[in-house]
Amino acid sequence: MEMKNEKPQAHGAGKADPEAFAAIVRDNQRWLRSYFRSRLSDWAAADDLAQDVFITAFKQIRRFRGDSSIASWLRGIAHNHLRNHLRKHREVALGGSEELQALLEQSCDQWHEAEDISPAMEALANCKARLPQMARSLLDLRYGQEKSLYEIAEITGKGYSALTMQFHRLRLLLAKCITNELERGKA
């Protein structure tokens, strides 16, 4: 769940060491996938793009000088991959229209732009744990089991529109909680 900032051992004068590189994948895959999932409506495509980022990074590891963190370097690659992907597949943009996607891009980096996203991830885990059981079950259906809203409506007997708003409120609650947790951490 953490974003490692130390200089990786996976690069050197020659070819990348796949085993050392595995540690980079392990440490960064969660936030990188969440980066793409925040911007694309197709989660499978988002995960595939994260995979492409690692492949590119593996091939180019010799070029990484260690001046910035490995996460910043990966984020740069991710940004290029996202731009190229959306050029060809506009339909999977979460924003729907070009205008909304641009506005979304501008506004959704409040935690991903941070040098280390792990405090935000930890805060999210803490905030989620504090939610009532019912709310956690709903989040598990949507994000753990990746069920659609229609399926959840069928399981819970709730209306589609009501669920849309309920998930919105839950995310809002979590966002406030994360901000508070991070502020407390600074203090």
Next chain:
Amino acid sequence: MNEGQRLIARLIEKDLSPDEMTELGCLLKTDPSLRAQLGAQATLHGMLGPLAEDDLASERVVSRYQEAIREADEQEFEQRVLRRLHQMVFRRRSSWAAAALILAIGLFAWMRFPEPVATVTRIESVSGAVAVAPGDAFSRGKKLSLSGGLVELDLPGRGRMIVEGPAELEFTGPASAVLKKGRTLLHVTPADHGYRLETPKGALVNLGTEFGVFVDEQTGQVETHVLAGEVKAIPHGEITPILLRKDEALQQTGTGNLRIPVARGSFYASLPPLRHGPPAMVHWDMEADGSGFIRARTRGLEVQGQGLQFFAGEDRISPPTQDGPFGAAARFDGKQIFAESAFKGIAGDSPRTVAFWAKVPSDLRRQEAFAMVSWGKWAHDDPGAVWQISVNPFSEDGPVGRLRVGVHGGMAIGSTDLRNDRWHHVAVVLYPSENPEFGQHVLLFVDGVLDPVSRRILGVIDTNTKEASHGVWLGQNINIDSKNRFFRGALDEVYIFDAALSQEDIRALMQRNEPPR
């Protein structure tokens, strides 16, 4: 909730019409706080999925990515070689280069064909949702899922693997697999070292030649035991690998990595070879015929004397009986009753099977658990010289109430609690091997199903029947000086064979009381 928020909620669910998108765009342009809300909503929408994954699911993603990286690396290599060959063809116009190009293309085509990465060579007592049979081949991405039993797999050109159920193993490449749960022993040929086994706690790379891994699904703990050669362990989140040498072991828990003593006996090193021809046997059916003892039915084994004689202390008594699964059964009081045969039992490290019905009371006390069947010569300083089947009474040795087989120095304890006043069919199999070692070559069966060993201690097996002053005992501890001397419960249809019976043989005994022919 205002209109802007409603539209954001529906945007996240891909539920906005083009007009509504335009409307939301207008609102966002003029309202910075709404833009911040859109950012937070989208970011959380993306974070919650990966956050919800447990370690195993996360590891599956990592494995998939690593495999893709390896493939991309291979493709790059192929392209480099082809480019080089292409240049050679055009520069030199050499027919040799053209031939090499054709050969190389053929070779790469062959390499990319989905060759099996593992093939089942043997199975023993397997159970699971998907049937497994010898000859079954697993290609990249296929899974082996076992509820119980043992499967031996050939890793083409690389070695072999024994998987003990319950287990879940996914083959991710010609030299890589993911063990999600269960126990496996990997034997890799020194020339082909480098086999990589992923577990929920990290990766293990075989540097040749033999190691066992146990992934405990309940606790999430992973144990790695190196039996020969070396293994490189790469725990998650760490870049520096841990080198494990022969006779070293590593335990990985949620809190860290701990070096532990190696437990060589914790893994099956081979599967029982197939039996040929009817095995020799002795059988006591517990039907009293007024002779004062139980007659032995034998085949190929010489049993001196009159059969099975019962005693209460030092006094000979008529067999105390009760109803059993097949006619009468023998009853033991846990105080002084036991039975003795003139048959001395199976000697040395020869293969054997002991099968019988047992009824164990639910209120069995610690001192009433030894022993259901025993033979050999007990001596403190002679490990491995006895063979004794009991109900485990000691929590420090393993779960209480389970089937326990001991050889003095080595033991194996099963998983099924026998203490419930019901009849259970029990079988213990020692199968032949070049160097049979107790923990690695003993199978336990309860009610016809392989009973997973919950605890085992490796020990030599050299049952001393030559110097034993008595034959096979039923109901008495082989160590008569012990406070825990007599068994309480009932036994029926006791068989001793001089061979390792298969699960099918054991089920025939259980269901029809029919020994193998």
